Amino acid sequence: MTKGPRPQAPVSCPIGRAVGLLGERWTLLILRNANLGTTRFDAFRAELGIADNILSSRLARMVEAGLLTRVPYRGSGRTRHEYRLTTAGAEVLPVLHALAVWGQEHTESPEPAAPMRVIHQQCGQVTTPGRVCDHCGEPVRREEEAWVRPWLSSEPTVLASPVRTGS
Template identity: 45%
Template sequence: MRAADLIHEPCSIARPVAVLGDRWTLITLKQAFLGIRRFDDFHTSTGMSRTLLADRLQVLVDAGILRRVPYRDAIRTRDEYRLTEKGIDLYPVLRALAAWGDKYLAEDGPFVHYPHRDCGGETTVSLRCTGCGEEVTARDVRPIPGPGLKSS
């Protein structure tokens, strides 16, 4: 099976992987969360080839994760890339990846801290039960078929 075919799988992990599974797509998205908006700034900050970057930005635009917003520079009109609501909803996913990387791949400690803007406290990503509010791990969850699986 090709990676692109995952978009048709009845799986809530396979489908997002079909869109986001490429490392450069995730790096591009990370840069968008850091406030990068313009093509040349994405290019400079990631080191990607211009062709690869254009492709990854197009994937994110086509998926509705980024949107193009025109702006005028001294010479011509160009596009900025801004996160959509769908894109902003990916923030916990990137933060969870960063937390895992900090725990297992950053021997000297986190590469970046994420303090709360209002109080300065360190922010974390957690999984909670909607019924009791308790924080849960994989050991506390029992997956069962959902309505989307029945219609696939």
């Protein structure tokens, strides 16, 4: 008898397909960090506390699915790879926004901390995650959005720009 995961039959429902890819443990957290600019294996591992074998597996699956792309760089005398966000990976942002709002409303932090905030860099004000700034009414483009995660830092982190892929 063969052990391991069984191949899944193709799913017609788009929600089912999305959950099949994004629903694996660690995948959304890896995408969160990639959206915030993490690109290197060691940084993902350190930030997430994830085991090497699981991180390798998730990154490979995300590259195969087109959420990330591998970009070579020279490090420590040998070629290594960074994992850069693609347009498809960047377009998971509304899902991350929704999870942040839901988590703030329906879960409790183990330590007291101010809530995560989204800053519209054009006007410098806090806004609700979405497409239009609550303060100035202007559209919030990806390159104008920053996150403040007070449990890590009081400084805003600007979202990473996706790379253009050849396809």
